[in-house]
Amino acid sequence: MLSRAARAFAVSLAVTFALSSVAACGSDGSxxxxxxxxxxxxxxxxxxxxxxxxxxxxxxxxxxxxxxxxxxxxxxxxxxxxxxxxxxxxxxxxxxxxxxxxxxxxxxxxxxxxxxxxxxxxxxxxxxxxxxxxxxxxxxxxxxxxxxxxxxxFALLVRKDWREKLGLAQPTSWDQLDALASAFTSGDPDGNGKADTYGYVVPGSTKRGYLDWYASSFLWSAGGDYFTGEPGSLKPAIAGERSVAAVERLKKQFCTDRSVVPGAVTAETTQAHPLFETGKGGIYLTGPYNMARFDKSLGKDKYEVVPLPAGPGGKSAVLxxxxxxxxxxxxxxxxxxxxxxxxxxxxxxxxxxxxxxxxxxxxxxxxxxxxxxxxxxxxxxxxxxxxxxxxxxxYAPAVPEWTPFRQASSETLNAVVADCGSDPEAALDKLASTFAAELKKQGAGS
Incomplete structure (x- = not known):
């Protein structure tokens, strides 16, 4: 009887041959x-x-x-x-x-x-x-x-009732956004007299690369990037000055401002959604598909949809x-x-x-x-x-396989925000080396 490993190899081999056969009869490649x-x-x-x-x-x-x-x-x-x-x-x-x-x-x-x-x-x-x-x-x-x-x-879902209670305007810059998150954390916006609210809801888990998925919009809007160059001759840009600045800002939210909902480093989206709708966090970068859910669970009048403000470079680039x-x-x-x-x-x-x-x-x-x-x-x-x-x-960069890059980035970002003594620049330098090796492996780098 074949072992589990042998059976897995046999299935993989069968799929490989089948794909070659199927692809051959469908198109001439042009x-x-x-x-x-x-x-x-x-x-x-x-x-x-x-x-x-x-x-x-x-x-x-x-x-x-x-x-x-x-x-x-x-x-x-x-x-x-x-x-x-x-x-x-x-x-x-x-x-x-x-x-x-x-x-x-x-x-x-x-x-x-x-x-x-x-x-x-x-x-x-x-x-x-x-x-x-x-x-x-x-x-x-x-x-x-x-x-x-x-x-x-994606856009920011913001607790409108909290913002108006604290007498603050909709954020139009990153500094205003961070200030709003800090106010939600320290200003008792729900009025219950307890320090139990926070600013940012972040799905920061490494599973499926969630933290990179969340952080990519901030990376690009800060002027940072994953790669530079043309397809086939890409080079890592993840350790560039603006990329580092974006990650340092993310770490500050977690470690200095402490304006991120606790537990974010292990939260997937399934755990993040309830943090917004139950009043733990008041700012959530997410997609339009969540509006129907939050309209029912939280109330349409309680929150508003706000575009992510332009980053320090004056641009906004959203996943x-x-x-x-x-x-x-x-x-x-x-x-x-x-x-x-x-x-x-x-x-x-x-x-x-x-x-x-x-x-x-x-x-x-x-x-x-x-x-x-x-x-x-x-x-x-x-x-x-x-x-x-x-x-x-x-959209995410056009490389043969994006998943390995997203996963490596997520693990690096997670390690940085989970350890307030971490060095973002050193961590991104190491990630750039990982990117370079993966680009070479995929035949996408110079």
Whole structure:
């Protein structure tokens, strides 16, 4: 009987061979598709909970597409272990025709040969898409392997009732933001006579790279960066002067101002959300998807949405994320694949995907610039996020595999803020060496 290690190796080997076989029959690598059956049914996988209203929105999108084109389209909603099930499908040579999944999965999908290249210039309506949305579909080799579908970015959720009780204005600079966080920590904004409130809610865990995910917007807005140079010849910039200044400011919030909610160094987002809605912290950099939750648990009138102020360099660059439509290798209907992706990114697909002000939204922020968000949603707070995305949204760096960098950065930042005697400059110098080795390993560095 095979050992667990032997079985794991066998599965890995089978997947590797399957991926090579599947990829070979789907595309010639240039972005042009092989001939196929233009009426063959399309199987679409979406990363949504089965039975949810978001699944129902995707089902409507598929039905509308079929009604308009005559091409059958079937949606399967998967949430838990989505990537594992995709690997299993590849091993069985039964990949879906398309998947709608996170932009962060691009590098992995390309590396594994699961997706085929997209010729951006041949995507109908592609010129209507917001330029930075296309950035999320471009891999480290400069080629495109998906069509943008949905975007999201982050803004500050601030306890409006606390701020007004203390007689303070909305922050328009980092100094004002830190001052507001300190006031929330020391000024008893909830009026209960106890020192039990804080400024910042921070998901500072190293799990899944959470602290780097949170800190990236501050790093960029401070003028710092992860890398410098062109794709293929990148060099670490994480130990640069402005990067160090951004991390020193983060450490000050934890160690000097003590304006961060206790326990942040081990908090994932699932632990961070309750800290905001139960009145432990009053400032939370997060996405628009949390508004529906906090409206119910905290009250819509208790908090406000405020853009992250520009950093010391006068700019604001905020992490952008979202979903792409990925055209999987080996489809029997490559033309149908592209038509479906074009439909989802087109004006009608975007409007349907937005689902108004309901919880069925699968398009958080439209990637098509012809779609007026204000005409689709009455909640004006979405417009704050939309403006941030269009003016300051920035995606994670395009490297073959971003995860190792995010994880290493998160572990370094966590160690710095968890130890108030730490040396940020020395820690980032060490991280830069780790980055250099990983860039070389991935063939992305000079």
């Amino acid at each position: 972005g042009s598709t092989a001939s196929g059956d233009d009426k063959a049914p399309l199987e679409i996988w979406v990363r949504k909970p089965p039975g949810s209203n978001t699944e129902k929105t995707h089902q409507k999108l598929a039905a509308d597409f079929t009604a308009a084109t005559g091409v059958p389209a079937h949606v399967t909603a998967l949430f838990d272990d989505f990537e594992t099930k995709l690997q299993q499908a590849a091993a069985q040579k039964k990949l879906p025709d398309l998947i709608v999944n996170d932009t962060a999965q691009l590098g992995t999908l390309v590396k594994q040969g699961l997706v085929r290249q997209v010729d951006k210039g041949r995507v109908a309506g592609g010129d209507q898409l917001i330029p930075q949305a296309w950035d999320a579909a471009r891999a480290a080799d400069g080629k495109y392997y998906g069509v943008p579908f949905s975007a999201q970015t 952008a994320e979202g979903e792409n439509v990925y055209l999987m290798a080996g489809s029997k209907n490559p033309n149908g694949q592209q038509r479906y992706a074009e439909y989802l990114a087109g004006p009608q697909g975007q409007r349907t995907g937005m689902a108004g002000d309901t919880d069925g939204t699968v398009v958080r922020l439209p990637v098509n610039r012809t779609v007026d968000l204000a005409a689709e949603r009455t909640d004006a707070r979405w417009q704050v996020f939309d403006k941030v995305y269009r003016e300051a949204g920035r």
